[in-house]
Amino acid sequence: MVDSQGAAGQFERPISALNLSRPLKAALIEAGYKTLADIKQVSASDLSTELSVSLAQAEELLHQVDTLQAGPSEPNKLSSSQHRPIQHSQIQSSTAADLLSTASLPHFSTFSTSLDTLISRFSDADRDTRDGISSRKGKEKEDTGAIFPGMTVEISGPPGGGKTAVALGILLNARMARIGGVNGLGQEGEADRETDDQLGGEVLVLDTEGAITAERVYRAAEIVKRSSSIPPKQILHGIHIVRVLTQVEMIAFLHTLDDWLETHPKVNLVVIDTLSYHFRQPGLDMGTRRRIMELAKQKIGQATTVHRCAVVVCNQLATKLLTAENKPANFDTGDRAVLMPQLGDSWTTGKTLRIVLFRGGPGDELRYAHASVSGSNKDVPWACFDIDIDGIPCDVPDSLFRAITPPILDEDEVD
The missing domain is CATH 1.10.340 (Endonuclease III; domain 1)
Structure with missing residues (x-):
């Protein structure tokens, strides 16, 4: 008894x-x-x-x-x-109600309307049309981004192309959505703020190059504060930054990523800047490289499906030599060179959204983004954007945007 x-x-x-x-x-x-x-x-x-x-x-x-x-x-x-x-x-x-609830997942913006519109063409275009928000501009679009938990996005480009700046904009917006989004920045009641808080989560950043530091994130958070009432330290509170110094540390963290996300259930965005940094050594044999990329593919897949995270991966570009018949070549047999994401398709799935950032031609100071998904035939593959003096992605003024002509790209050059 x-x-x-x-x-x-x-x-x-x-x-x-x-x-x-x-x-x-x-x-x-x-x-x-x-x-x-x-x-x-x-x-x-x-x-x-x-x-x-x-x-x-x-x-x-x-x-x-x-x-x-x-x-x-x-x-x-x-x-x-x-x-x-x-x-x-x-x-x-999962019950039918649980599956239906994915429609209300938080959506993360890049802080650029043109980039968000480009991404939505490949990920969530029907949502923008249904909600009637496609005409919203600038800061009004911060709570209506096109990246949501479950997506995998690769951002690649040449040095200085803006990869880290775009990733930084996404992670800051993810934290703002978690705290209350644009609709709750000191304007709504406590009940609305608490409801919005439950929709979002925290951010994990794997920094391999030292580009996303706590100081840089704090300065960017102070800039974002100009249009909100969120204290910068509150934004930083949910951003976990892991500095990965060596290839061994990167492989070790990939092995433990699933367990780490299990112990941090509020994380719904993972940013890797950059995945290719520790795997570009010419001495890395193909068998080892293939196994590492399979590991990255598996762990990123678990993050998006099991833990319902969005994953944003930055990668550098590499030069690939081709013959006139578009066959692999070397310096002696090559007829032309193209820039391609350094890790290729070894870590991606068929649903990975690939965004290539590039500059315009001579006399064109604008930045462009080309997006693609395997098997997609979207008719608007590019967007024009810029990065402001504070290092945050922004839109090009309408008058300037109308005066430009998009560069003509060979599909092989951004494949």
């Missing part, structure tokens, strides 16, 4: 006594739950909302707490409950 003191003792047990999956246990710890008594005070519906899990999982969690309260006097219930979480961890399912 279990007396009242014994029952109270059961509720003082830590949440580690529960047989839960690691993501759910990490979500409980992140939300501040330490003991069974803390969980018992919350209803299943509130628990489901706070932890971003289904109602069935929240009810199962409370059922485990009740079973542990019963103690050894009800072994059958304890035995039954011990097996249920294992089934949840082995077979993941």
